[in-house]
Amino acid sequence: EPTPRDDSPTLELAGLELNRRDFMKAGAATGAMAGLAGCSGNILGGGGDSTTSGSGDSSTPDHKVPPGEHDEYYGFWSGGQSGEIRVVGIPSMRVLMRIPVFNTEASRGYGYDDETAEMLEEAGDYTWGDNHHPVLSETDGDYDGEYLWVNDKANGRIARVNLKYFETDAMTDVPNVQSIHGCAAQSPDTGYIFGNGEFRVPLPNDGRDVNTPENYTSLFSAVNPQTMETEWQVEVDGNLDIVDTDKDGRWAIASSYNDEEGVTVSEMTKDDRDYVKAFDVPAIEEAVEAGDYREINGVPIVDGTRDSSLNQGDSPIVRYIPTPKSPHCVEVGPNGKYAFVAGKLSPTVTMLDIEALDSSSDPDDVVAGRPKVGLGPLHTTFDGNGHAYTSLYIDSQAAKWDIEAAVEAEAGSEDPIMEKVDVHYNPGHIQALEAMTTDPDGEWLVSLNKLSKDRFLPVGPIHPDNDQLIHIGQGDTEMEVVADHPAYPEPHDCVFAHKDKLDPAATWDKEDYADEKEFITQDDTRIERTGDSSVDVKMSSMRSEFGFKDFTVQEGDEVTLTVTNIEGVRDVIHGVAIPEHDVHLAIAPQDTREATFTVDSPGVYWIYCTYFCSALHLEMRSRMIVEPS
Ligand code: CUK
Ligand code: CUA
Known part of the structure; x- marks a missing residue:
């Protein structure tokens, strides 16, 4: 039987007792719920009418990049439910490339060639994903330009993007x-x-415990970045949400909600606090080493719940630090001193003293500050000069504040707030240049706004988001919104790296795939029958011809087509399309791709090149002849 939805979260939250001095949920609860339900704006008079927007300061550098010139930074945008990563130049905000990850994408042949199709199939065979948090590989605390990883919220996956080939x-x-x-x-x-x-x-989710939600479990996972195997997991109380790490390899700090472990909104919001989980990584590794785990589906699972024996005594493997109810993000600041937990329902940011975590989880010791930043704080970013910038979902603003002043100030004080700027509208993540490193670059900040409302020409009822570029300088200047950019649904987060930290390849290095695929020159072009009904077709491609002007296969054959692009120069990509067979390969110079398909219908099929590669591009064709059996 379906469960009727009879709870009324807005009313229940509005009826909460509002007497906890340091948990500033007063007023925010009703506004937050209304705002989260999509009607942002003036519920509490917080519609963003109180502060400056755009100073027109003449010191603002130009964000427009002239024709032929390059951007200074790479931005990597999560693509949300599109499943892709987008590469965006900063400060121009030009979308440079889209990298399909959990989706398939014909223009890059992704999900169409055998290798990527198999990868997607082995990772669950889903056709989409919901990626939120792109993260870059680091060496010695700086981006090394090797890899990017991103989550799939929809299917519990993590993918890796190779930044040599994007x-x-x-x-x-x-x-x-x-x-x-x-x-x-x-x-x-x-x-x-x-x-x-x-x-x-x-745990495991195999039909047991379906009607006893108190036995459900949220797990924290540690994945090996090279093998992509899950090395261990930690079971905790409540729902885990967002995570960041300290700068010393010891702590992973996660926001969390629903400590009540309810299944409806009203059940999830009964109490007045939730608990950030700080995972002591070396201590967890020791527990795994000592065999203190149970193994499920091949993964050691360590018990990090409150009552676990591993959490008693002086050095629990997971610290539970109380925060106001239902926080959103955790971000660790550039000097690694504080973790910033944005309140969402509380108009505050809770700052955790990371060093203090070593000896205590008592909020009196660990909470270093709690400035009141405004309504609906979701995410915080940094300029490296002592300032934090917090997105305010409900107020539709970015609030800039002084980190050390917030430590000095009383909890709930607005004194550390230096400036607010209106954004349009309802920001989620906010990111400044290289803000997640130990040495942020300041200058530009991007606010990923969920709603564009009337900012662009109307395009029907599904609107683009609005990614806004904001000049922040080194924190010594007024914030100025300088550009709006419509974004296809739905970026959640982004990460920036200076262009000098990446070294993308202009053409493929065939040594990188020599173990898996044969490089097919014109001379190597051939057709080989490998079984009664299987055949390999191997051919080169170049401007403006394929290695075979035609080839013949039999009805019912399974054809494995291998095509190499033998061009040596950048930009000359060849595509291989086979009409009525759902085949498309995109082959960059020196690359080789394979597609396996079955030919069920006798006839003539014109294989053609899909990339406009030369003046004779239209003539770049081959014929696949399927003879009746
Ligand atoms: S995110 Cu995933 S709900 Cu705020 Cu980091 Cu958008
Ligand atoms: Cu090759 Cu068009």
Whole structure:
């Protein structure tokens, strides 16, 4: 029987007792719920009418990049439910490339050639994903330009993008979790990728415990960045949400909600607090080493719940630090001193003193500050000069504040707030240049706004988001919104790296795939029957011809087509399309791709090149002849 939805979260939250001095939920609860339900704006007079927007300061550098010139930074945008990563130049905000990850994408042949199709199939064979948090590989606390990882909230996966080729090269369906939300790379060296299993499910989720939600579990996972195997998991109380790591490789700090372990909104919001989980990574490794775990689906699972024996005594493996109810994000600041937990329902940011975690989880020791930043704080970013910038979902603003002043100030004080700027509208993540490193660059900040409302020409009822570029300088200047950019649904987060930290290939290095695929020159072009009804077709491609002007196969054959692009120069890509067979390969210079398909209908099929590669591009064709059996 379906469960009727009879709870009324807005009313229940509005009726909460509002007497906890340091948990500033007063007023925010009703506004937050209304705002989260999509009607942002003036419920509490917080519609963003109180502060400056755009100073027109003449010191603002130009964000427009002239024709032929390059941007200074790479931005990597999560693509949300599109499943892709987008590469965006900063400051121009030009979309440079889209990298398919959990989706298939014909223009890059992704999900069409055998290798990528198999990777997607082995990782669950889903056709889409919901990626939120792109993270970059680090060496010695700085981006090394090698890899990017990103979560799939929809199917509990983590994928890796190889930044030599800007291509997804590995993917794992993390065992025992249904949804991975938070995703973080260990710093200063990427020894693990951490993923937060958000939804609580039975363990294992095989039909047991379906009607006893109190037995469901949320897991924190540590994935090996090279092998992409899940090395261990930690079971905790409540739902894990977002995660970041400290700068010393010891702590992974996760926000969390639903400590009540309820299944409806009203059940999830009964209490007045939730608990950040700080995972002591070396202590967890020791527990695994000592055999203190149970193994499910091949993964050691360590018990990090409150009552676990591993959490008693002076050095629990997971610290539970109380925060106001239902916080959103955790971000660790550039000097690694504080973790910033944005209140969402509370108009505050809770700052945790990371060093203090070593000896205590008592909020009196660990909470270093709690400035009141405004309504609906979701995410915080940094300029490296002592300032934090927090997105305010309900107020539709970015609030800039002084970190050390917030430590000095009383909890709930607005004194540390330096400036607010209106954004349009309802920001989620906010990111400044290289803000997640130990040495942020300041200058530009991007606010990923969920709603564009009337900012663009109307395009029907599904609107683009609005990514806004904001000049922040080194924190010594007024914030100025300088550009709007419509974004296809739905970016959640982004990460920036200076262009000098990456070294993308202009053409393929065939040595990189020599173990898996044969490089087919014109001379190597051939057709080989490998069985009664299987045949290999191997051919080269160049401007403006394929290695075969035609080839013949038999009805019912399974054809494995291998095509190499033998061009040596950049930009000359060849595509291989076979009409009525759902085949498309995109082959960059020196690359080789394979597609396996069955030919069921006798006839003539014109194979053609899909990339406009030369003046004779239209003539670049071959004929596949399928003879009746
Ligand atoms: S995110 Cu995943 S719900 Cu705020 Cu980091 Cu959008
Ligand atoms: Cu090759 Cu068009």
